[in-house]
Structure formats: structure tokens, C-alpha cells
Amino acid sequence: MSNIRAEIRQSIRKKRNSLSKEQQKNAAIALKMNFTQHLKSLITSQNPRIGIYFSNDGELDTSLLIKELWHKKAPLFLPIIHPFNGTTLYFQRYEENSPMTANRYGILEPKLNCSQICPLDKLDILLMPLVAFDDQGNRLGMGGGFYDKTLARYYQENWQKPILIGLAHQCQHVPSLPIESWDVPLKHIITPEKIYQW
Numbered sequence: 001m002s003n004i005r006a007e008i009r010q011s012i013r014k015k016r017n018s019l020s021k022e023q024q025k026n027a028a029i030a031l032k033m034n035f036t037q038h039l040k041s042l043i044t045s046q047n048p049r050i051g052i053y054f055s056n057d058g059e060l061d062t063s064l065l066i067k068e069l070w071h072k073k074a075p076l077f078l079p080i081i082h083p084f085n086g087t088t089l090y091f092q093r094y095e096e097n098s099p100m101t102a103n104r105y106g107i108l109e110p111k112l113n114c115s116q117i118c119p120l121d122k123l124d125i126l127l128m129p130l131v132a133f134d135d136q137g138n139r140l141g142m143g144g145g146f147y148d149k150t151l152a153r154y155y156q157e158n159w160q161k162p163i164l165i166g167l168a169h170q171c172q173h174v175p176s177l178p179i180e181s182w183d184v185p186l187k188h189i190i191t192p193e194k195i196y197q198w
């Protein structure tokens with residue numbers, strides 16, 4: 001089972017890393033437009049709190065979306081790998097002048113400041129990175145289990161907040177993923193081409 005997951009991870013990471021700069025740029029523009037449109041159908045509040053991520057490893061580039069959301073004054077939060085347990089994520093406020101530091105994978109995260117951490121259930125939207133997604137909204141990540149472990153404490157069938165939205169290139173879609181008991185399925189996935197909802 002986990003071998004198949006590892007193989008899918010490897011082949012899709014290769015695919016997204018081979019997208020050209022121009023394809024990445026166009027994808028980032030399309031993401032910005034698709035997310036802005038989809039957000040209106042999901043939330044009416046003025047300043048939704050949005051958990052986002054800094055793109056890495058050929059992921060759909062979030063930088064244009066971050067600028068747009070700052071411009072709209074939406075409070076943004078980035079994941080920080082927990083400084084003690086090293087296995088779950090905190091979400092900390094991210095502003096233009098936030099001091100940043102590279103985590104163990106070289107991904108920038110805000111320098112830990114406990115007063116700026118937002119509990120997960122106070123976020124309205126959580127935009128999630130993923131490596132592969134399938135026809136049912138199942139998600140395969142980088143393999144650290146960070147998002148699954150962070151969400152596990154909150155996850156129930158009827159949970160309302162935060163709304164989980166996966167972001168991906170269309171080439172990250174596979175018909176079916178082998179799932180594990182801890183996988184938290186997504187109800188929304190946005191690609192540059194399409195908005196999926198379950």
C-alpha cells in the first residue's frame with residue numbers, strides 16, 4: 001500500500017517539477033482568479049482568515065494570490081512546523097514585514113511568535129498543498145503527515161471550519177488514490193483549469 005503511495009508521490013512530483021516557468025506563471029494567475037471567484041460562493045464575511053502556504057517543489061505558485069489577499073486586507077497565516085513535537089503545524093500570522101526563517105525543508109516560515117498563532121478552528125479557510133488528488137477528493141501529501149496529524153484533533157464528519165481547499169496543478173490528478181485511515185478528504189480542490197467540489 002505505502003509503496004504505491006511512494007511511487008505516485010515520486011512520479012507526480014517529477015511531473016510538476018517539469019512544468020515550465022511560463023506554465024507556472026499562468027497557473028498562478030489562473031489560481032488567483034479561480035480562488036477569488038470561489039471564495040465569493042463560500043464566504044460572505046469581509047475579512048476571512050486564510051491559512052495558506054509558501055510554494056515549494058513545483059507546487060502551484062501561491063505568491064500572486066498572497067499579494068491579492070493582502071491587498072484585500074484578508075488576514076493570512078502560514079504553517080510553522082511545531083518547534084517541540086516536530087510533527088504538527090501551527091498557523092501564524094503572515095504580513096509583508098513578518099520576520100521569516102527557513103524550516104528543515106528549506107521552506108520559509110514566519111519566526112515563531114506565540115501571540116501571532118491562530119488556533120486551527122479560528123481559521124475560515126485552509127488552503128492546502130498536496131502532491132496528488134483523486135476523483136473523491138482524497139489527498140496525498142509530501143509524506144510527512146503534517147496536515148493529517150494537525151487536522152486529526154479537529155476532524156469530524158460534519159465539521160464546518162476551516163473550509164479545507166486543496167490547490168494543485170491539473171497534472172496532479174489521478175483517478176484513485178490508495179487511502180489510509182488518517183487521510184482527511186477535501187471538499188474543494190482548485191486547479192488552474194477547474195474547481196472541484198464534493
Ligand SMILES: Nc1nc2c(c(=O)[nH]1)N(C=O)[C@@H](CNc1ccc(C(=O)N[C@@H](CCC(=O)O)C(=O)O)cc1)CN2
Nearest residue numbers: 053054055056079105107129141142143144145146147
Ligand atoms: N509548500 C509546502 N509547505 C509545507 C508542506 C508542503 O507540502 N508544501 N508541508 C506539508 O506537509 C509541510 C512540510 N512538509 C514537507 C515534507 C517533506 C518535504 C521534502 O522535501 N522532503 C524531501 C526529503 C527531505 C528530508 O528527508 O530531509 C523529499 O521527499 O525529497 C518537504 C516538505 C509544511 N509546509
Ligand SMILES: Nc1ncnc2c1ncn2[C@@H]1O[C@H](COP(=O)(O)OP(=O)(O)OP(=O)(O)O)[C@@H](O)[C@H]1O
Nearest residue numbers: 139140141142143144145146147148149152180182
Ligand atoms: N492522524 C494521524 N495520527 C498518527 N499518525 C499519523 C496521522 N496522520 C498521519 N500519520 C503518520 O504520518 C505518516 C505520513 O502520512 P501520509 O503519508 O498520509 O502523509 P501526507 O498526507 O503525504 O503528508 P502531509 O499531510 O504532510 O502533506 C504516516 O506514516 C502516518 O503514520
